[in-house]
Amino acid sequence: MNSDHQGFAIGNGLTDPGIQYRAYPDYALEMGIIKESDHKRLGKIVPVCEMAIKLCGTSGRIACLASYLVCNILFNSILNIAGNINYYDVRKECHGSLCYDFSNMEKFLNLKPVRESLGVGEIDFVSCSPTVYEAMLVDWMRNLEVGIPSLLEDGIKLLIYAGEYDLICNWLEYAVH
Template sequence: MVCNQIFNLIVDLSGGKNYYDIRKKCVGDLCYDFSNMEDFLNLKSVRDALGVGDIDFVSCSSTVYEAMITDWMRNLEVGIPTLLEDGIKVLIYAGEYDLICNWLGNSRWVHAMEWSGQKQFIAAPTVPFSVDGVEAGLQKGHGPLLFLKVHDAGHMVPMDQPKASLEMLRRWMQGKLPLEQDGHLSPI
């Protein structure tokens, strides 16, 4: 709570910067416009397809917030090494302009995480993540772990870079990340 208060004070002193995207000013309660997503997810046809009945979708639920508040400052990284040791692939990505979950802090905890492939991950090259021949980010990986910094994006990478995030997910699900710029698999 103390860290959160300090962070909020800094954001206030900055003139209302958007803590999800430091290039922008925060507009609205959530600093992003989720109205299109809310409208879509509340269509009867979509709710029926998802099997959620008459439950309305909301972008930010006070019920969920209150239930998860104690997890805010809990270190959940401790469970990831077990996943990696079991060969479960883990993708950590961050938008380069996100302040609240900034790419540098994420990169540092990923590099500091202790697991059997840590030294090889640290030594692995950082290579471009390109979409349609244009660099859309930087990626680094070894074995089942990949870290990807997405260029020109804030916290909501899919809203800021929809094409790049879709390609990131496609490649990840197909086992084709990381890729070097020439389209060949990076040695990991």
């Protein structure tokens, strides 16, 4: 296949936690979600998070789970300060466990004819699977960006996108590259 027609997209991707977690306080301040004093306080956690991520890259499973817990203090602190904010669109309030009601989509994707046309058999669709989430926790804080340059060097095209008002996968984390 001609590489001109090959490509991939990363939408709201967590590829380099070291950069992306560091961007949370900056983005939150820029969007007016937190105050300068909050930003200063959260800034003290950033180096601890960065060190924990480095240990994840070298030490494996336990260090990666520990870095997940340490670094998510940044994100959770922002949410605590902001109140009931929709972390996918900071201009809105969060409604429900995922900030949106996905019940109609779940009903549709679980219809027998839809499951048959997608070829998923009897597997039920869920918006957010705890099984998948838990299985990926060990890899959450690993730098997965390292494999991307070789794909680009091979001529494979890449599209990266993130929402302007999306805190959890904000655009600032990509802008620092």
